[in-house]
Amino acid sequence: MTDQPTSLTQAIRPKIRLYVEQPLGAGQPVSLSQEAAHYLIGVMRQGTGSAVALFNGNDGEWRATILKAARRGCELICDEQTAPQQNPPDLWLLFAPIKKARTDFIVEKAAELGVARVCPVQSDFTNAERIRRDRLQAHAVEAAEQCGATFVPPVDNLQSLSRWLSDWPDGRVLFWADESTADGGAASGLDGAPPGPAAILIGPEGGFSPDERTRLAALPFVRRISLGPRILRADTAAVAAITLWQARLGDW
DSSP states (O other), rough: OOOOOOOTTTTGGOOOEEEEESSTTOOOOEEEEEEHOOOOOIOOOOOOOEEEEEEEESSEEEEEEEEEEETTTEEEEEEEEOOOOOOOOSEEEEOOSSSHHHHHHHHHHHHHTTOOOEEEEETTTOOSOOHHHHHHHHHHHHHHHHHHHHHOOOOOOEEHHHHHHHHHOTTTTEEOOGGGGTTTTSSSSSSTOOOEEEEEEOOTTTOOOHHHHHHHHHOOOOEEOEEEOOOOEEEEEEEEHHHHHHHSSSSS
8 A cells, every 4th residue: 555645745746946036826827037938948848738846935835837838938827835835944154255166155055054044244354355146146046946945045245244243133143163163172162052043154264353253252142163173164164064053953
C-alpha cells in the first residue's frame, strides 16, 4: 500500500520555479515580465499547458499553468498551493562588501542558508565604496528559486557601520565575528545566547579598525563569536557564522 499524498504534495511540484511580484492564490492570473517570459519560453522551452512553480515571498509556492506562451509576454493561472510560506528566523547578515564575485557568493549563500535581511556595511577598511543593490537582490532571488525557498531576503543599500551601530534596534543581539578570537581559546559566543532577533557582523578582508574594535567591544548588545582556530576569508566566515547560528539558535 502506497502512502497517500498530502494536500501540499511534493509529487506535483514543478521543477522550474520563478519568483514573481504579484499576488498568488487559487485561480489567480499572473503575467510574467518580458525577461521572465523569455527565460521560461525561450530558454527553458516551455509552452502552453506546461506547469511552473511560482512564489512571491508571501503566499507560499503555487503550481501554475501556462495559458499564453510568448517570449515577450507570458500568462499563467495558479492551480494549487504546493508549499506553504516558510519564513526564515529573524536573522540579519551585516557584511563588508569585497570583490564582486565573492560578494555575490555571500548574498547567494545567505539566501540559501536562511537569513531575513542582507545588510552591506561600509567599514573603515572596506574596499568597495558602492554596490549594485539591484544586482545583489537578483542574486538573492536566483538563490531562492534554486534552493526551493519561498522567502527572498531583501538586500539593503550600503550603509556605514557607524550609522548601523548608532541606530541599532532594541532587543536585537549583534554577533561580531571577531578574527582576534581565532586562536581557538575563546568560547564561540553562541553558548547561552538568548533566542530572538539577531544579526551577524562580518568584517572586510583587512578586518576591523582599532576604533571600530574598541566601539564594538563596548556596546552592550554585541557578543563576540569565534569561528575557529583559523582566520577565514570574509565569504567563508559569513557562511560559517550563519551555519553555526542556524544550528544552535535557528530553525535547523
